[in-house]
Amino acid sequence: MTQSNRFKSLLEVVNHCDDFPLPGKDLKAYTARVNSLYHFKVGRDTTTLGFVLPEVASKVGRCSGWDINNKSVPKTLTLSGGHDHDSRSEIIRATMMHFKHKRTFGVLEKWRSELKPCYGPTGSVLFSIERAAFPLLGIVAYGVMLVAYTRNGQGGIEGLWVQRRSRSARTHAGLLDGTAAGGVPIRKKPFTTLMSEAEEEASFSRELVARRARACGTLSYFHTRRKEMGGEVGLLQPGVHFLYDMEVPEDVQPRSNDTNVEGFELMAPDRLKWEILAGNVKPWFALAVIDFFVRHGIIHEENERDFVEISMRLHRHLEFPVFGVSFLTNLLN
Amino acid sequence: MTQSNRFKSLLEVVNHCDDFPLPGKDLKAYTARVNSLYHFKVGRDTTTLGFVLPEVASKVGRCSGWDINNKSVPKTLTLSGGHDHDSRSEIIRATMMHFKHKRTFGVLEKWRSELKPCYGPTGSVLFSIERAAFPLLGIVAYGVMLVAYTRNGQGGIEGLWVQRRSRSARTHAGLLDGTAAGGVPIRKKPFTTLMSEAEEEASFSRELVARRARACGTLSYFHTRRKEMGGEVGLLQPGVHFLYDMEVPEDVQPRSNDTNVEGFELMAPDRLKWEILAGNVKPWFALAVIDFFVRHGIIHEENERDFVEISMRLHRHLEFPVFGVSFLTNLLN
Numbered sequence: 053m054t055q056s057n058r059f060k061s062l063l064e065v066v067n068h069c070d071d072f073p074l075p076g077k078d079l080k081a082y083t084a085r086v087n088s089l090y091h092f093k094v095g096r097d098t099t100t101l102g103f104v105l106p107e108v109a110s111k112v113g114r115c116s117g118w119d120i121n122n123k124s125v126p127k128t129l130t131l132s133g134g135h136d137h138d139s140r141s142e143i144i145r146a147t148m149m150h151f152k153h154k155r156t157f158g159v160l161e162k163w164r165s166e167l168k169p170c171y172g173p174t175g176s177v178l179f180s181i182e183r184a185a186f187p188l189l190g191i192v193a194y195g196v197m198l199v200a201y202t203r204n205g206q207g208g209i210e211g212l213w214v215q216r217r218s219r220s221a222r223t224h225a226g227l228l229d230g231t232a233a234g235g236v237p238i239r240k241k242p243f244t245t246l247m248s249e250a251e252e253e254a255s256f257s258r259e260l261v262a263r264r265a266r267a268c269g270t271l272s273y274f275h276t277r278r279k280e281m282g283g284e285v286g287l288l289q290p291g292v293h294f295l296y297d298m299e300v301p302e303d304v305q306p307r308s309n310d311t312n313v314e315g316f317e318l319m320a321p322d323r324l325k326w327e328i329l330a331g332n333v334k335p336w337f338a339l340a341v342i343d344f345f346v347r348h349g350i351i352h353e354e355n356e357r358d359f360v361e362i363s364m365r366l367h368r369h370l371e372f373p374v375f376g377v378s379f380l381t382n383l384l385n
Numbered sequence: 386m387t388q389s390n391r392f393k394s395l396l397e398v399v400n401h402c403d404d405f406p407l408p409g410k411d412l413k414a415y416t417a418r419v420n421s422l423y424h425f426k427v428g429r430d431t432t433t434l435g436f437v438l439p440e441v442a443s444k445v446g447r448c449s450g451w452d453i454n455n456k457s458v459p460k461t462l463t464l465s466g467g468h469d470h471d472s473r474s475e476i477i478r479a480t481m482m483h484f485k486h487k488r489t490f491g492v493l494e495k496w497r498s499e500l501k502p503c504y505g506p507t508g509s510v511l512f513s514i515e516r517a518a519f520p521l522l523g524i525v526a527y528g529v530m531l532v533a534y535t536r537n538g539q540g541g542i543e544g545l546w547v548q549r550r551s552r553s554a555r556t557h558a559g560l561l562d563g564t565a566a567g568g569v570p571i572r573k574k575p576f577t578t579l580m581s582e583a584e585e586e587a588s589f590s591r592e593l594v595a596r597r598a599r600a601c602g603t604l605s606y607f608h609t610r611r612k613e614m615g616g617e618v619g620l621l622q623p624g625v626h627f628l629y630d631m632e633v634p635e636d637v638q639p640r641s642n643d644t645n646v647e648g649f650e651l652m653a654p655d656r657l658k659w660e661i662l663a664g665n666v667k668p669w670f671a672l673a674v675i676d677f678f679v680r681h682g683i684i685h686e687e688n689e690r691d692f693v694e695i696s697m698r699l700h701r702h703l704e705f706p707v708f709g710v711s712f713l714t715n716l717l718n
Contacts, residue, residue: 075408076704079419086412175690242686267685270696292693294686347680352600353575353627353709357508360625360707363603367700371409374693376686 058331062342062351063358065328066365069335072274072288074368086371089288090120090129092189094140099173101372102190103288104129111156112188117143131179140179141167148185159283160184167238168193173373180238187277190288192372194236196246197340198265200254200298200306202318209348211318212341213306215253217334221312223282228324228333230340231298231306231316232256242294243267253313254306265298268347271339272368290370295340297347321350339366391664395675395684396691398661399698402668405607405621407701419704422621423453423462425522427473432506434705435523436621437462444489445521450476464512473512474500481518492616493517500571501526506706513571520610523621525705527569529579530673531598533587533631533639535651542681544651545674546639548586550667554645556615561657561666563673564631564639564649565589575627576600586646587639598631601680604672605701623703628673630680654683672699 059065075082090109091100104112109129113120117133134140152160167180170191186193204210215229234249236242246265250256271293279285306316319327325345328338343366345351346359353359392398408415423442424433437445442462446453450466467473485493500513503524519526537543548562567582569575579598583589604626612618639649652660658678661671676699678684679692686692 074702075412075415076702079408079416082408083412083416266682267679268682269679270693272693272697346600346602349599349601357709359709360603360605361709364605364700364702364707367697369407369409369697369701374697376690376692376694 057326057329059329061358062325062328062356063362063365065335065338066273066342066362069275069339070273070365070368071276072290087126089190090127092191093128093130094172094178095130095132095135097173099373101170101172101178102192102290103371104188104190105284105286105288108157108188108284108287111151112147115147115150117147134179137177137179141181144179144181144185148182148188157188157284159187159277159287162282166235168235169238171373171375175373175376177238183235187283187287187289190290192290192292192370192374194242194375195291195293195336196234196236196242196249196296197230197271197293197337198232198246198250198254198261198296198298199340199344200231200256200300200304201344202300202302209321209350211320212324212344213254213300213316214319214324214337215306215308215316216314218312218314224334226332228319228327228337230337233337236294243296246294246296253308253310254316255309256304256306260304261298264300265296268295268297269343269367270294271336271343271366272370272374273336273339273366274368274370275335290372291336292370292374293336293340295343297344321345342366390659390662392662394691395658395661395689396695396698398668398671399606399675399695402608402672403606403698403701404609405623420459422523423460425524426461426463427505427511428463428465428468430506432706433459434503434505434511435525435623436704437521437523438617438619438621441490441521441617441620444484445480448480448483450480467512470510470512474514477512477514477518481515481521490521490617492520492610492620495615499568501568502571504706504708508706508709510571516568520616520620520622523623525623525625525703525707527575527708528624528626528669529567529569529575529582529629530563530604530626530670531565531579531583531587531594531629531631532673532677533564533589533633533637534677535633535635542654542683544653545657545677546587546633546649547652547657547670548639548641548649549647551645551647557667559665561652561660561670563670566670569627576629579627579629586641586643587649588642589637589639593637594631597633598629601628601630602676602700603627604669604676604699605703605707606669606672606699607701607703608668623705624669625703625707626669626673628676630677654678675699 073082089103092102119130119132121128133143162184166183169177172178200213202210213231219226232250232253247258250261275289277287406415422436425435452463452465454461499516502510505511533546535543546564552559565583565586580591583594608622610620
């Protein structure tokens with residue numbers, strides 16, 4: 053395992069995922085970028101919910117139920133139609149179906165018929181939107197990530213259970229991913245999502261996950277879509293992942309039923325770090341592993357020169373309202 | 386334990402510590418604030434190392450070895466004299482001693498004869514500065530924090546060992562603090578600092594701490610000094626704390642030798658959360674406990690409405706170069 057790697061450092065891996073300009077690094081660049089994008093708003097509320105590319109805003113802004121303002125600083129794209137969750141969601145659905153049929157946007161080719169929530173400033177869900185259409189409006193996407201791990205006799209971390217995607221999978225072929233992971237759909241709690249994903253992807257019983265998995269924080273980052281993700285380049289994709297650790301004994305092993313997944317490997321931290329630097333790990337999972345390494349003392353200020361910067365960057369403060377600003381238990385199952 | 390508390394929520398506790406405007410919440414307010422302050426620089430390097438209040442900048446800027454520029458946007462205060470660590474440190478020392486003798490600044494009344502480092506953009510230490518003078522230049526301060534904790538029979542967190550300060554202590558009387566904590570001095574590693582503090586404050590042997598304490602990440606925040614801290618109000622104080630967890634069996638208990646410390650208590654998470662909301666916990670330690678609660682799954686997205694926002698805010702991205710940007714092992718002991 054030589055160091056002929058894609059990334060020179062873990063900070064480069066973080067930079068690769070979290071690549072939107074940082075105000076603290078270059079306020080002018082950040083301000084210029086933010087003002088070059090359309091700020092997506094709903095109704096008369098002044099809160100920016102996402103950033104939209106000008107070429108997308110000009111097309112969406114011509115649809116029924118939308119307003120576009122090129123004169124304001126920053127420019128705005130507003131969902132002006134609708135007055136509640138259902139009526140707004142219907143306008144979004146009709147708009148996106150229109151573009152899907154016209155094949156206007158590449159990202160809509162991966163239509164999944166999966167609805168995701170968009171949270172407003174008071175924590176209510178303003179509307180639901182098809183998963184594939186998310187990046188067009190630049191709103192925050194939510195995911196869950198489970199890392200099952202084992203300890204050695206001395207209490208240290210022995211290995212992390214990673215999924216290896218099939219070399220013939222359509223996306224992310226051959227890359228490593230978490231023990232289980234997925235997006236959080238509309239009206240589903242993160243932990244309920246985690247139990248479903250762990251059952252589907254790793255054959256872990258819901259009872260086992262409920263008993264052993266522990267919430268351990270979040271990742272947040274602001275990604276700009278690149279060519280390798282398919283669809284339009286430059287779409288804005290802020291994201292939050294809910295992280296869960298699950299210590300398991302050696303006899304509890306994940307099993308795959310999914311043809312996209314080649315299988316599972318119990319991977320020692322050093323080896324996994326090497327795979328991350330080599331570019332063999334799915335970007336969000338790479339960040340989750342780095343956060344795992346930070347929380348479990350595998351990387352620290354004496355063995356990682358960018359330790360403080362990495363710790364700050366794994367929890368980027370997002371510009372938009374986030375899940376739970378006003379948490380409504382009754383809304384979620 | 387009724388909820389007649391000082392803070393209504395944990396997010397309010399975070400807001401109390403991390404109170405400098407956030408660019409992601411209000412870019413105009415952030416930009417206006419940043420441009421109203423003098424940007425502290427060294428030599429010809431363009432990197433801002435700290436923010437300085439105008440009334441401080443105008444006084445420091447008249448001293449020998451300093452330049453002040455009121456015409457640039459943002460305005461700058463530059464340490465123009467000196468060419469290496471020692472010569473720069475000497476100018477800073479002479480400047481601050483001058484103000485100390487003249488009793489110009491209240492913060493200098495607490496002169497401790499303890500030197501702290503200021504890191505430059507390439508990770509080298511640009512100069513050393515007296516601990517009490519730190520906030521005048523608004524540069525990043527570094528601390529360490531140890532939390533010793535016990536587990537119950539089911540593997541959950543039973544209690545955290547907290548220090549209770551004496552009700553007659555000059556500062557922070559009666560407040561709760563970490564098992565051991567302190568600032569990181571010049572040329573000392575965070576972990577070496579931790580071992581010293583744990584020995585002094587909690588009577589833990591260095592060997593015990595070396596064997597059991599685990600690095601588990603950092604806190605970062607940007608605080609504006611208030612009246613209760615003494616000295617000038619409004620001085621800028623960005624900070625980073627290195628955090629360490631230490632699981633101990635019940636028979637390993639901290640003991641105090643310090644007259645400022647009344648003693649130690651093993652405090653259950655619920656009780657400690659209550660004390661935080663009641664305002665009975667030192668601000669930085671309150672943040673460290675909230676981070677402990679996040680990492681150990683005590684608070685999560687289902688029982689804390691501001692969970693995502695809190696997780697982002699405990700790791701604020703700072704505008705200045707931070708420790709370790711280029712980590713030089715040989716520099717530290």
